[in-house]
Amino acid sequence: MAISVMPDTNAFSPFDDAWQQLAAAGLDPADAARISDAVAWALPQYGDQLAVSGEPLANHAAGVVRILAGLQSDAATRIAALLVTLPADLSAPAPPLRNDPLAAEFGAEIARLVQGARALLRLGLMARHASDSEAGSGDQKEMQRKMLLAMAADLRIVLMRLASRLQTLRWHAASKVPCSPAFARETMDLYAPLANRLGIWQVKWEMEDLSFRFLDPDRYKQIAKLLEEKRVEREAFIAHAVERLQTTLAQAGIPAEVSGRPKHIYSIWNKMRIKNLEFSQLYDLRALRVIVDDVRACYTVLGMVHDMWTPYSEEFDDYISRPKPNGYRSLHTVVTDEDGRQFEIQIRTREMHQFAEYGMAAHWRYKEAGAKGGQVEASSDYDRQLSWMRQLLAWNSEIEAGDAPTGTGNAAEGQGDESGGNATTGSAGASEGGSPNAPATRGRRRTAQPIAQSSNRIYVLTPQARVIELPEGATPVDFAYHLHTDLGHRCRGARVDGQMVPLQTKLSTGQTVEIIAAKAGSPSRDWLNPQLGFLASPRARAKVRMWFNAIELQQRINTGQSMVEKELQRLGKTAVNLEQLAQSLGFARADDLYVAVAKDEFSLRQIDAVFQQPVPEPEPEAADLANAHSAESAARSGKSGVLVVGVGSLLTQLARCCRPAPPDEIAGFVTRGRGVSIHRTNCHSYKALAAREPERIIDVAWGDTSDTFYPVDISVHAQDRSGLLRDLSEVFARQRLNVVGVNTQSRQSLAHMIFTVEVRGGDSLTKALSALAEVPGVTSAVRG
Numbered sequence: 001m002a003i004s005v006m007p008d009t010n011a012f013s014p015f016d017d018a019w020q021q022l023a024a025a026g027l028d029p030a031d032a033a034r035i036s037d038a039v040a041w042a043l044p045q046y047g048d049q050l051a052v053s054g055e056p057l058a059n060h061a062a063g064v065v066r067i068l069a070g071l072q073s074d075a076a077t078r079i080a081a082l083l084v085t086l087p088a089d090l091s092a093p094a095p096p097l098r099n100d101p102l103a104a105e106f107g108a109e110i111a112r113l114v115q116g117a118r119a120l121l122r123l124g125l126m127a128r129h130a131s132d133s134e135a136g137s138g139d140q141k142e143m144q145r146k147m148l149l150a151m152a153a154d155l156r157i158v159l160m161r162l163a164s165r166l167q168t169l170r171w172h173a174a175s176k177v178p179c180s181p182a183f184a185r186e187t188m189d190l191y192a193p194l195a196n197r198l199g200i201w202q203v204k205w206e207m208e209d210l211s212f213r214f215l216d217p218d219r220y221k222q223i224a225k226l227l228e229e230k231r232v233e234r235e236a237f238i239a240h241a242v243e244r245l246q247t248t249l250a251q252a253g254i255p256a257e258v259s260g261r262p263k264h265i266y267s268i269w270n271k272m273r274i275k276n277l278e279f280s281q282l283y284d285l286r287a288l289r290v291i292v293d294d295v296r297a298c299y300t301v302l303g304m305v306h307d308m309w310t311p312y313s314e315e316f317d318d319y320i321s322r323p324k325p326n327g328y329r330s331l332h333t334v335v336t337d338e339d340g341r342q343f344e345i346q347i348r349t350r351e352m353h354q355f356a357e358y359g360m361a362a363h364w365r366y367k368e369a370g371a372k373g374g375q376v377e378a379s380s381d382y383d384r385q386l387s388w389m390r391q392l393l394a395w396n397s398e399i400e401a402g403d404a405p406t407g408t409g410n411a412a413e414g415q416g417d418e419s420g421g422n423a424t425t426g427s428a429g430a431s432e433g434g435s436p437n438a439p440a441t442r443g444r445r446r447t448a449q450p451i452a453q454s455s456n457r458i459y460v461l462t463p464q465a466r467v468i469e470l471p472e473g474a475t476p477v478d479f480a481y482h483l484h485t486d487l488g489h490r491c492r493g494a495r496v497d498g499q500m501v502p503l504q505t506k507l508s509t510g511q512t513v514e515i516i517a518a519k520a521g522s523p524s525r526d527w528l529n530p531q532l533g534f535l536a537s538p539r540a541r542a543k544v545r546m547w548f549n550a551i552e553l554q555q556r557i558n559t560g561q562s563m564v565e566k567e568l569q570r571l572g573k574t575a576v577n578l579e580q581l582a583q584s585l586g587f588a589r590a591d592d593l594y595v596a597v598a599k600d601e602f603s604l605r606q607i608d609a610v611f612q613q614p615v616p617e618p619e620p621e622a623a624d625l626a627n628a629h630s631a632e633s634a635a636r637s638g639k640s641g642v643l644v645v646g647v648g649s650l651l652t653q654l655a656r657c658c659r660p661a662p663p664d665e666i667a668g669f670v671t672r673g674r675g676v677s678i679h680r681t682n683c684h685s686y687k688a689l690a691a692r693e694p695e696r697i698i699d700v701a702w703g704d705t706s707d708t709f710y711p712v713d714i715s716v717h718a719q720d721r722s723g724l725l726r727d728l729s730e731v732f733a734r735q736r737l738n739v740v741g742v743n744t745q746s747r748q749s750l751a752h753m754i755f756t757v758e759v760r761g762g763d764s765l766t767k768a769l770s771a772l773a774e775v776p777g778v779t780s781a782v783r784g
Contacts, residue, residue: 014062015039023065023078031075035065038079041105045086053183055171061085063167068159071200077156079106080113084160088118116157117164119510158194162203165191169210184211208266216269223265226279234286237341241288248304249290256301257291286343291353295320298347302331305345309335312342320352327355461512473536474507477527480515481540488543490517504533523547553595560594567604573611584610586743596744601725606742642666642678643703652676652700654710658683659784661710663762668700676700709758711740712765713784719777720751728778731771732757735764754784 024032046058064081083102097103103111165187172179188211195204213220227234238260249256272279290301298320305311315334323329330348337343456472460479470478476496481488493516494501507513523544527534535541568576582593585606596602642652652668658680660666668676669689678700679686690697718724725744732739732755741756759765765783772781 014056014058015043019062019066023062023069025069026072027075034075035078035082038082038106042082042086049087051085051168053168053171053179054177055168055175057085057087059171060164060167063170064160064163067163067166067203071159071163071203073156073159076110076113077160080110080117080156081160081163083110084114084117084121085164113154113157113160116154117160120157120161122510158198159200162191162195162200162207166203166207166210169207169214173210173213179214181215184214187211188215205264205266209264212266212269219269220265223268223279227265227268227285237286237343238288241286241337241343245288245290245305245308248308249301252300252304254297254300255293256297259289260287286341287345288343289346289348291348291350294349298331298349301347302333305333305335305347309337311335315344320348329355458507458509460507460509463512463514468513470507471537475504475534475536476501476507476513476515477503477534478537478540479507479513480517481535481537481543483515485543487515487517488540489523489547490519490521491515492518492521506533506536522551556598557591557594560596560598561590563597563604564594564607567607571608571611581607581610586741596725599722601723601744603726603729609740642668642676642700652678655679655683655685657685659710659712659756661712661759661761661765662702666700666702668698670696670698709738709760711756711758714755714757714765714768714772715780715782715784716751716753716755716772716778717780718751718753718775719779720746720749721777724751724775724777725753727775728753728755728772731775732768735768735771737764737768 020032020036023035027035042061043058046056046061049057051057051060061082064085065078068078068081083106097108097111100111100115102114168183169179169187171177187207192204192207192211195201195207209220242258242260246256246258249258268279268285271277292298292301312334315332317332320329320331329352330346332344332346334342334344458470458472458474460468460470460474462468462483468479468482470482476494477488477491479494480491491503494503494505495514495516496505496507496511498512498514524534525548526532527544528541528548535544564578568574578590578593582588582590585593585602587593587596593602597604642654652675654660655677660678660680660683665681666678667681667686667690668678669686671677676698679689716728729739737757737759739755739757741754743754745752757768759768769781769783772778
């Protein structure tokens with residue numbers, strides 16, 4: 001990325017001539033003069049005041065500007081960094097720009113940067129004093145990173161915040177003032193990963209090393225001592241290996257970029273910890289990276305490397321033919337020189353390197369997903385914003401590289417990983433790692449500009465500094481429902497940043513929201529009105545709708561239960577098990593019966609039929625069964641009207657499995673002790689019986705059936721609606737058909753009803769099916 005952070009110069013006096021030269025590096029004389037004017041304006045206000053850490057404010061401001069100058073930021077960013085350090089009440093809301101004295105003195109752009117940076121300071125203070133245990137979880141750390149970016153409508157605000165944090169760490173290291181472990185841990189958990197995601201590698205590495213130094217000083221010193229013992233030898237070895245490989249590739253006519261890639265202290269410890277290795281087992285303390293034009297050149301270079309040095313077969317990985325799950329591609333090999341020293345070489349194309357820097361296999365994705373990477377997808381607005389920020393930084397630094405050579409600071413402890421990271425180039429040790437295809441244009445320098453916020457999410461805080469992610473346009477009611485459904489139901493008011501606000505207030509990123517709730521309560525129907533603007537979250541709106549649906553359902557149950565109980569009182573049946581009654585009427589539960597009654601989908605007259613017990617009749621003689629005819633139900637009278645062919649008289653009964661009726665084609669099956677069972681010829685049960693015992697099949701035919709009613713099943717499928725059952729019942733009434741049974745089921749607004757009706761013949765059944773099909777909402781009406 002060709003960004004170089006200026007070395008620590010805390011030894012300089014704040015704002016002396018040496019500082020002025022560093023602070024104005026890369027700027028034209030007019031911008032350098034603006035910085036001098038800002039120093040003159042701010043210096044009297046610093047006085048002898050100290051930061052929370054104990055560092056003098058003037059010293060902190062000077063150090064932050066030096067770091068930003070090393071990041072090649074523009075003049076506005078450096079001036080804003082001077083001003084944001086001035087004493088200010090962070091709890092007070094930012095004034096409108098027209099009333100801001102900084103805007104009058106330095107312009108609206110710088111005033112906006114200062115206000116944005118102070119908003120991030122306020123977020124950091126609240127998170128640091130969080131009392132909610134969940135605020136310290138891994139998900140909450142990630143939320144804070146997202147919130148930090150969302151609050152920074154301008155990338156430069158994030159850079160100022162990172163530079164301020166790094167300066168504080170540097171001051172602790174230089175002054176020997178103990179650094180709070182919580183401060184170092186917060187840097188490791190929040191700021192270093194954010195710098196990593198933005199691709200500002202040097203800031204990230206230095207933050208990690210300094211935080212590691214304060215969190216585990218003994219182990220830090222141990223690794224630093226091991227590295228220092230080999231530093232000169234290692235740098236000389238890398239320079240020699242780079243020169244030798246470059247010469248060999250040039251002789252072979254292969255264009256290539258060769259760079260060294262040593263590790264830094266925290267990265268070394270992290271690898272030792274994760275892979276359970278000793279220091280002597282780390283092969284990539286000495287490492288090279290080779291970038292070529294195409295895949296064929298990758299394998300050609302690999303062959304040449306293995307000819308020059310002895311390959312270590314157990315440490316070879318071909319991620320070109322077998323990419324990592326996250327898409328990362330490169331060749332990794334470990335070789336041994338003539339003196340037995342092992343070192344790693346990575347070989348990749350420019351396209352692979354670009355993908356490793358900015359694609360799904362970006363350095364931060366791989367390192368934070370784990371040693372084996374992870375299947376990730378940089379498809380969200382947040383990820384696209386990060387990718388754009390990184391590319392913008394790389395573009396700035398590549399253009400700046402056209403004006404002047406990059407710094408040659410010692411990067412011997414640089415990051416060395418399988419996907420991304422910077423490298424120290426050649427024997428000079430200059431830092432690079434940006435886009436190899438970025439233009440190196442001389443002339444007018446470009447600076448990081450405000451980035452449009454395309455994300456449709458906002459991030460707000462609970463009073464305990466827990467970060468909550470909500471959709472854009474969310475209100476305090478959305479916030480309450482996100483925390484807990486019951487809290488949303490009881491929400492009656494809200495404070496935003498300590499001020500009472502209407503419940504329709506649109507929340508903004510960075511605000512602190514406190515809900516005022518009643519001890520008991522319910523939502524308002526107004527909340528579901530989109531014109532009133534109480535809710536923006538579909539999730540919260542669904543919870544409110546579910547509450548009212550449950551209330552409406554309970555009201556219908558109560559109404560239906562009252563109606564059923566009154567009917568039972570009229571019938572003198574007050575000691576009835578209501579659950580059993582509902583099941584006998586075809587309902588799974590009593591509540592389902594009550595809802596059907598309340599919606600006028602079930603007639604109370606059908607309850608009376610349950611208690612009408614048929615009068616038992618004497619068993620008819622077999623001779624009478626063959627000849628008796630009456631206008632009765634065949635099911636109740638046992639008179640089927642069926643003649644058994646070739647037999648004078650036999651007891652016959654209509655099978656319930658298929659309920660035959662004239663003019664169905666029928667067949668008989670001789671049962672044991674119950675006469676002949678009559679089935680429809682297409683009945684599945686009959687076919688199974690016939691296949692198992694064909695000798696029991698007997699021919700039968702319809703006799704005189706003009707005065708007999710036969711029970712048949714009619715299956716109706718329809719869209720569930722209020723009054724459906726009533727409309728279907730009216731069809732049966734018009735057709736003069738007696739309904740002797742009904743079973744209804746409703747699921748996901750679809751109703752399935754099975755009616756058992758008594759018909760005299762095929763014509764009446766056909767007419768009934770046609771009439772049912774014309775009822776609004778009915779999708780099918782067929783014989784059961």
